[in-house]
Amino acid sequence: MLSETRGWGFWLLAAFFVLFVLFLYGPLSTIVLLSFQGENGGLTFPMNGFSFTWFGRLFETQAVGDFGGSFRRSLSLGVMVMAVTVLVSLLAGLAFRRRFRASTPLFYLAVASLIVPSILISLGIGLLFQVIGIRPAWYSSAFGAHLTWTLPFGLLIMLAVFNRFNTAYEEAARDLGASPWQTFRFVVLPLILPSLIGVALFGFTLSYDEFARTMMTAGTFNTLPLEIYAMTTNVTTPVLYALGTVTTGLSFLVIFTALAVVLVLQRRRARLGSDAGKGTL
Numbered sequence: 001m002l003s004e005t006r007g008w009g010f011w012l013l014a015a016f017f018v019l020f021v022l023f024l025y026g027p028l029s030t031i032v033l034l035s036f037q038g039e040n041g042g043l044t045f046p047m048n049g050f051s052f053t054w055f056g057r058l059f060e061t062q063a064v065g066d067f068g069g070s071f072r073r074s075l076s077l078g079v080m081v082m083a084v085t086v087l088v089s090l091l092a093g094l095a096f097r098r099r100f101r102a103s104t105p106l107f108y109l110a111v112a113s114l115i116v117p118s119i120l121i122s123l124g125i126g127l128l129f130q131v132i133g134i135r136p137a138w139y140s141s142a143f144g145a146h147l148t149w150t151l152p153f154g155l156l157i158m159l160a161v162f163n164r165f166n167t168a169y170e171e172a173a174r175d176l177g178a179s180p181w182q183t184f185r186f187v188v189l190p191l192i193l194p195s196l197i198g199v200a201l202f203g204f205t206l207s208y209d210e211f212a213r214t215m216m217t218a219g220t221f222n223t224l225p226l227e228i229y230a231m232t233t234n235v236t237t238p239v240l241y242a243l244g245t246v247t248t249g250l251s252f253l254v255i256f257t258a259l260a261v262v263l264v265l266q267r268r269r270a271r272l273g274s275d276a277g278k279g280t281l
Contacts, residue, residue, distance in 0.1 A: 028248065030045075031241050031244045031245060031248075032241075032244075032245050032248070033047065034047065034238055034241045035054055035055070035238055035241035035242040035244065035245040036050055036051065036052070036054075037049065037050075037051070037053075037054065037238040037241075038050060038051045038053070039051060039053045041238055042237075042238070043237075043238060043240075043241075054237065054238045054239045054241065054242035055242045055245075055246070057237075057239050057242070058239060058242055058243060058246065066222070066227060067227070067239075067243055069221065070221075070222050070223055070224045070226070070227035071224050071247070073138050073221060073222070073223050073224070074207075074208055074223040074224035074225070075208070076139070077138055077139065077142065077143060077146065077207055077208075077223060078203075078204045078205075078207040078208040079204065080139070080143060081143065081146045081147060081150055081203050081204070081206075081207035082150075082200050082203035082204040082207070083203075084147060084203075085147065085150045085151055085154045085199060085200070085202070085203030086154065086196055086199050086200050086203065088147075088151055088154070089151065089154030089155050089157065089158045089199050090158060090192075090196060090199075092110070092154075092155050092158065093155065093158025093159055093161065093162050094162070096155075096159055096162070097162050107155075110151065110152055110155055111152040111155065111156065113148040113149065113152060114149075114152050114153075117212075118149070118210075118212035118213045119212050119213075119215065119216075121145060121148055121149075121213055122145055122212055122213045122214065122215050122216040122217050123216045125141050125144055125145045125148075125216070125217050126141060126216035126217045127216075128141075129141045129217070135219060135220075136216070136217050136218070136219040137218070137219040137220070137221070138214070138217075138218045138219060138221055138222075138223055141217040141218075141219065142213070142214050142217040142218045142219070142223065144217075145213040145214065145217045146206070146207045146210055146213060146214070148213070149206055149207075149210060149213055150202060150203040150206050150207060153199075153202050153203075153206065154199040154202060154203060157195060157198060157199050157202070158192075158195065158199065161192055161195045162192075165188075165191070165192070169187050169188075169191065170183050170187060170188065173186070173187045190269070191269075193265055194262040194265050194266060197258050197261055197262055197265075198258070198262070200258070201254065201255065201258040204254060205251060205254065205255070208224075208251065209224075209225055209251070210223075210225065211225040211226065211229065214226055224247065228240070228243065228244070
């Protein structure tokens with residue numbers, strides 16, 4: 001059996017990848033380290049002791065800023081955006097499986113918000129709400145602004161999924177007497193469920209840390225990204241770093257949970273396919 005020899009190109013790309021990871025996560029690692037400063041620690045190195053003091057103070061009343069309230073608002077907004085993104089992206093993906101009048105202009109109109117500067121969208125939606133007499137708020141105007149960011153990604157993902165979808169499964173279900181709803185529920189939905197989880201992950205993470213499209217649309221109460229930005233000039237303790245560490249950990253938790261669910265679904269599908277194959281022998 002021949003062994004593959006790794007040339008200089010492989011090691012050059014490996015070194016580039018390592019540098020990229022260090023560049024990507026290097027600043028984040030400093031935030032994580034400084035969040036474990038001792039009680040008398042400051043905002044810079046060297047660290048003065050090691051403790052979990054600043055994580056405990058996250059749940060206390062702060063002299064400036066509203067950690068708890070902004071976190072709850074961002075979490076609620078992210079869940080709202082995630083649910084609507086999954087539903088609308090799924091329905092749009094199903095609709096675009098067949099060509100209809102004005103489908104092409106509608107598609108380009110749906111994805112146009114990806115190329116428009118985010119701050120302009122935020123400003124436009126904020127002004128629109130003021131013109132029609134509705135006070136901008138994180139659950140209304142910011143909610144709509146976030147959807148202009150997440151829906152195009154969800155639509156593109158579902159179009160790619162249905163473009164590769166094998167219609168033979170649906171035809172087989174119809175031949176066996178399944179109704180259109182039964183075909184969708186028991187055949188199509190289980191096959192595209194991992195992709196829907198990916199759309200949900202996109203929707204939540206893009207909304208949870210969105211700043212530019214929230215700046216002019218959040219109204220009186222800040223979301224977490226806006227609160228963190230506002231507090232960078234006021235907070236003089238590592239409690240801000242502790243907040244960054246907690247929110248980053250939550251983001252990674254959501255990502256790894258979604259990946260775990262997708263892996264379980266794929267293994268379950270493979271096992272069911274193997275059992276079905278054995279049953280036909």
